[in-house]
Amino acid sequence: MPNLRAIETFVKALEGGSIASAARQLGISPAAASQNISRLERELGTRLITRTTRSMALTEAGERYLSRVAPVLDELEKAQSDASQVHGELHGRLRVACMAAFGRHILAPLLPAFAHRHPQVNLELLVTDRHVHVLKEDVDISICYRDVLEPGMSVRPLAAVPRILCASPEYLRRHGYPQVAEDLLQHACLLYRRERDGRFMRWPFTRDGQRVDPPLRIAAIGTDIDTVTEFAVSGGGITWVGTFVARHHIQEGRLVPLILKPPRKRHKGQLAFEDDTLDFFACFRDRKYVPTKVRAFVDYLLETLPGHPSLERLPNEAEWGRADFPPLTPNTPYP
Structure with a gap:
């Protein structure tokens, strides 16, 4: 009967797309993983994988073999996981x-x-x-x-994390405090771009209930939200981040939470900035x-996670106290 380790290497290589991936999963060298598959092919007397320097593909025999052994290996792994508890301890x-x-x-x-x-x-x-x-x-x-x-x-x-607009006291002294969503279009905005797909994290602007993307003055873009936040701390502009990132900066006075006034209901076409959460x-x-x-x-x-202080919403305008964050017009210097 073929060696179980060799079968495991074969299945992991196909799941991961490469022999190197199988080696990483099994904690062995790529050379050892390749030898395991070669040994399996010799024992079976047939070629299972056609390999080149850049890719590999299943042969017809390999497809049939994989369809039979993969479910068995999966059940073995599940059984091993369930049996790994000794006196109630996880391993x-x-x-x-x-x-x-x-x-x-x-x-x-x-x-x-x-x-x-x-x-x-x-x-x-x-x-x-x-x-x-x-x-x-x-x-x-x-x-x-x-x-x-x-x-x-x-x-x-797992958790729904509030997000908040914020900027540094230095930035607000120089450029004023935005009062409504429309004011944000005149400010330097710091955006986060997702590394995995290259797309921006859209700010939640709406107009008459419809999601819109108004033209922002983008001062900087970052693929790491902590870096974007540090840019804001240094006076680079306004950013929109989860409270778990901004909280300690706000508590220590490096960032100021921005509380925008909602648009008047009787005025159609006004831009709004809708609060939403980052759902994990x-x-x-x-x-x-x-x-x-x-x-x-x-x-x-x-x-x-429930009740974790970093995941809770920040205090609202009244709770923070406007002695610390006084309301200002966009053109008023920050005190």
Whole structure:
């Protein structure tokens, strides 16, 4: 009977799209992974994969073999995961991918308590704003926001994060405080561009209830939201970010939250800036089966995220007190 490790290497290579991907998932060298597949082909007496320097493709025999062994290997992995609990303890590696800012500000501070609760789980955190291929990169769970959810993934809502417009006191001294949405068109705007697809994070402008994209004066664009925020802290313009990114800057006086007045209802055609949230989800690669350690991690997040101070809305205009943030016209220097 062919070696189980060789079968696993063959299946992982096809799932990940390369022998190198299989090697990474299995913790072996690419040369060892290639040898495993060659050994499997010799034992079966047939070629399973046609390989070139840049790609690989299944042969007809390889397609038939993969269709039979992949489900079996999947069931073995599930059985191993379920059996890995010894006296109720979770075991094994848990690889979590998440958006950079969420990982930096929210997830990382929560991980020590989870690790203490489950000391036999080896946590691996992949923090990036690029596209993460869950299968190729052997990710157990991916945390991302609604706009970048992948079709076909099983998802679980985690948190709805308020977002806020803000600028530095220095910028407001020089350029004034915007009062209504229309005023933003005369200010330097700092935008976030998603690294995974190159698209801008649209600001929530509406006109008569319809989403619109008015012409903004774009002062800078960044693919890392913390970098964009630091640009705002340094007086570069106005940005729109999640409260979990802006909160400590606001509390320490480096940023000022901007509270815009709503448009008058009787005036049609007025521009509005609608508050909305950044909705984060836990994404799984298998709809039918969620490993116990993944389920435990999601349950932990659902337990700890509600009430997390960095995810709550910032105090409103009255609660902040206008002694700190006085209302100004767009042309009035900030005191």
